[in-house]
């Protein structure tokens with residue numbers, strides 16, 4: 023398989039674009055015409071549908087190189103986007119091993135990992151990186167293991183310590199988030215960092231989700247999809263930089279909504295790490311402009327109904343209430359009122 027990497031930006035001139043192939047494989051998240059939070063977990067791992075974003079364990083696509091460049095820009099401006107409390111060093115090595123191993127096995131033409139005992143040799147062709155290092159010896163890498171590997175992997179990463187029957191956000195790399203902050207959440211537990219989410223706690227979702235996550239076994243990862251809306255193809259929609267992207271919400275008009283309003287889908291997966299017993303939580307972000315999404319009629323029809331009927335609290339929380347009517351009016355022209363089939 024050959025991937026042609028886009029030269030594009032996720033800020034300033036926003037030159038990000040999805041190819042026809044990227045549109046075709048976009049992880050459309052709705053399996054029915056309405057939406058409410060649920061514990062929508064399913065198995066993840068090798069053997070996903072060929073060509074889909076679920077085929078490989080850590081999907082690498084045409085945006086890889088540009089996303090890594092964007093991460094480096096964000097980190098240069100704010101190093102606290104990557105943090106690891108002292109007891110999480112081993113989990114960082116676990117994550118480095120997991121990602122290197124999966125990428126080398128799933129994309130051998132792009133990544134290679136050679137191991138001779140604890141002497142490892144890593145080759146990342148798309149980013150032009152070649153690194154010899156000693157596994158578990160931090161002095162042999164240019165930065166900590168978590169930062170090293172997540173500068174080379176698309177998506178954000180939360181790494182959770184498991185203790186006292188709870189998960190604790192004690193490490194992470196977070197530069198492409200939907201308006202939450204690692205620096206704010208660091209050291210919080212599962213219920214604390216989820217406190218701002220409306221409705222879900224009283225529905226018992228977080229109790230059930232935590233129970234499921236505490237039992238995730240090594241070698242048996244799971245995944246779920248989450249979604250929101252973003253104006254412009256911006257990865258860094260962080261509270262820290264709200265002053266940069268918040269005002270852009272006010273630029274949406276009926277004329278430009280198709281081009282500037284994006285559906286943002288997160289492919290979240292859950293991995294037990296072998297030495298530390300920590301849980302890795304990669305959050306991979308996929309963006310699609312509404313004008314590209316509506317090229318698939320069943321997606322356009324369904325998204326119209328989901329956004330139209332979404333409870334107000336969810337539209338407020340997800341931050342698109344201000345543009346909701348413009349989005350609904352735009353999508354309505356693609357909804358012929360026909361019934362849809364269950365499933366994606």
Ligand code: HEM
Pocket residue numbers: 059060061062180182189191201202203207215216217218219222227231232235248249250301303339340
């Ligand atoms: C939102 C982290 C697992 C359900 C969030 C937020 C964070 C987060 C940081 C944003 C909260 C805010 O507004 O500040 C995590 C981490 C997880 C995890 C690190 C893994 C350990 C789950 C699971 C579920 C879930 C398994 C299952 C249902 C939700 C929901 C939202 C949310 C429904 C609101 C999202 C939205 O409406 O856009 N999560 N989460 N989370 N989380 Fe989780």
